[in-house]
Amino acid sequence: MARCARALVVLFVALAGCNGLLGIKEGEPLEDAALIADTGDTGAEDTNTADTADTSTADTSTADTADTSTVDTSIADTSTVDTSDAGCSELTAYPPAKGCPDFAWACWPIAPDSPGAANYTVKAICGDKVVIDKTTGLMWAQDEEPGTFNVAQAKARCAGSKRAGFSDWRLPSRIELTSLVDRSRATAPTIEVTAFPSASGGAFWSSSVYAPSTNNVWYVGFTRGYTYYTAETIAYGARCVR
Secondary structure, rough: HHHHHHHHHHHHHHHHHHHHHHHOOOOOOOOOOOHHOOOOOOOOOOOOOOOOOOOOHHHHHHHHOOOOOOOOOOOOOOOOOEEEOOOHHHHHHHHOOOOOOOOOHHOOOOOOOOHHHHHEEEEEOOOOEEEEEEEOOOOEOOOOOOOOOOHHHHHHHHOOOHHHHHHOOEEHHHHHHHHOOOOOOOOOEEEEEOOOOOOOOOOOEEEOOOOOOEEEEEEEOOOOOOEEEOOOOEEEEEEOOO
C-alpha cells in the first residue's frame, strides 16, 4: 500500500515535468491544431464577380441607306424667246437674221449690180411691210425712218423700232447697206423702187466706223449709189434691218 502511494507521487511529478517542458501551463487548455492556420495573407478575398461578357446592346441604328431623294428630271427650258411685243403669230416664221460684219465678204453671195424686183419678197407682217432680200437673207423695213439723225440717234432709232412686231431691228453695217444699191439706175434713188416704193435719195448711215478715224462713220449715198465716210455728228437718214 505504501509502495502504491509512492508510485502515484512519482507519476504525478513526472507529468508535471512534461507540462513544463512543453510550455503548457497548468490549467491552460490545449489549442486545436486545426485552427492554427497560415496567417501570412490577411487580405480579404476578392469576391467581385469575374468579368462578364459585354451584354450592352449593339448599335442597331440603320446603316447609311442609299440616297432616295428624287433626281431632278425636269426638262431644260427649250421655250423660244419672244422677240415681239405684239405677240403676232406670223413672227414665228422669221427668226432673227444674222448680220454680215465688214470685211467678211463671204457671208453671202455678191449682190447683183441690178438686183431687180425678183430679188426681193415684200410681205406684210403684223400690219407693217417688210422686204426680204433673197440674196442676203436680210429683212429690211420697207419704209426708212422719218427724219435725219446723227449716228448715235440712228442706232437708237432702229434699236427701239417695233416694226412688224419685231424688237431686234438695228442700223445696218456698210456692206449690208451697200447690198441695196441698184447701179443700173441713172437717177435717184439708186435702189429697187418696186420693193422700196417710198425710198428717197440722199445719204443713209451705216453702223461701220471708219478705222483710221473713229470719229468718222461710213454712209451710203442713194443719190448716185456711192459710199463714203464723214463725221458721226452729221444728220443723215436711217433704214433699219434685221
